[in-house]
Amino acid sequence: MKTIQWFPGHMAKALRVLKEHLKMVDIVLELLDARIPYSSSNPELDKLIENKDRIVILNKKDLADSQITREWVDYYNQKAPTFPVNTMTGSGLKEVMEEINRKADQINERLQKRGRNSRNIRLMIIGIPNVGKSALINRLAKRSSAKVENRPGVTRGKQWIKVKEGLMLLDSPGILWPKFENQDVGYRLAATGAIRSEVLDEREVAYHLTRWLMDKAAEELKTFFDVEIVEDPYEMMLALGRKRGFLMSGGRVREEQTAKMILKEFRDGRIGQISLERPLDFEKKHETAVEKNVKSD
Numbered sequence: 001m002k003t004i005q006w007f008p009g010h011m012a013k014a015l016r017v018l019k020e021h022l023k024m025v026d027i028v029l030e031l032l033d034a035r036i037p038y039s040s041s042n043p044e045l046d047k048l049i050e051n052k053d054r055i056v057i058l059n060k061k062d063l064a065d066s067q068i069t070r071e072w073v074d075y076y077n078q079k080a081p082t083f084p085v086n087t088m089t090g091s092g093l094k095e096v097m098e099e100i101n102r103k104a105d106q107i108n109e110r111l112q113k114r115g116r117n118s119r120n121i122r123l124m125i126i127g128i129p130n131v132g133k134s135a136l137i138n139r140l141a142k143r144s145s146a147k148v149e150n151r152p153g154v155t156r157g158k159q160w161i162k163v164k165e166g167l168m169l170l171d172s173p174g175i176l177w178p179k180f181e182n183q184d185v186g187y188r189l190a191a192t193g194a195i196r197s198e199v200l201d202e203r204e205v206a207y208h209l210t211r212w213l214m215d216k217a218a219e220e221l222k223t224f225f226d227v228e229i230v231e232d233p234y235e236m237m238l239a240l241g242r243k244r245g246f247l248m249s250g251g252r253v254r255e256e257q258t259a260k261m262i263l264k265e266f267r268d269g270r271i272g273q274i275s276l277e278r279p280l281d282f283e284k285k286h287e288t289a290v291e292k293n294v295k296s297d
């Protein structure tokens, strides 16, 4: 697996490299996972790119619930122009390119007003591991594979890829560390493959995923596995394993094999187009916190 573990040293190094690269670019493309925009975002970035042009890309839209993705587009549009994209097919990238061109023109107009020549506009892509950075670089560069690595701090000559006349893309993406804000965020990052599920216990990751699927996608779960939904997530998990025949001699369900299977089916998008987060989940929390503050006053 190519995903690295994030120790404080890694984060410090990633941050240092990111700051260096940011000095050179005009426009930042921030990649989020459309299934978990909240958990795949890193609030540190807001401070780092305050004075940059920014475009938010909700990637892997093919794996997410399109209605909920629209809610997230509205939500993030308040901050920066936001587009749902499927980097595998290129769907949504035309709109992203139009926005990049618009921003590039504005930057050059500003330069000209100050009596300076227009110049190449420089872009970079930023996101947590596995969100699709390399895939997007390859697509914008119109090539099939990048030698881009997931390790932060890999020193090598910076390369600029020509996207089109006047538009250059930094060959190495900015890698943000995933946030470990609370357990649910960690489990959602693991369920979608952003952090190695082995870092946590795979059975636990699959347990929480099953719990969310029962809550958010019960119909899909029922149809895809051809099972009845039961009340308890753990029992539900066992039922899915049993259904697939993952049994030991004696009849006990092979939990680890079951967990791996559930995670794989979900990550491959086979259970359905399922989003694990929607904006409302976080607005509610915020309101509750505000209410609590009011009460304790």
Ligand SMILES: Nc1nc2c(ncn2[C@@H]2O[C@H](COP(=O)(O)OP(=O)(O)O)[C@@H](O)[C@H]2O)c(=O)[nH]1
Pocket (backbone or CB within 6 Å): 059, 060, 061, 062, 063, 085, 086, 087, 088, 089, 127, 128, 129, 130, 131, 132, 133, 134, 135, 136, 150, 269
């Ligand atoms: N289904 C789907 N998979 C994607 C999409 N974009 C990237 N991927 C997959 O996500 C995985 C991680 O992509 P990669 O570009 O290596 O991510 P990086 O770690 O951010 O550079 C790969 O298996 C890609 O094929 C997308 O839009 N849809």
Ligand SMILES: [Mg+2]
Pocket (backbone or CB within 6 Å): 133, 134, 135, 148, 149, 150
């Ligand atoms: Mg990569």
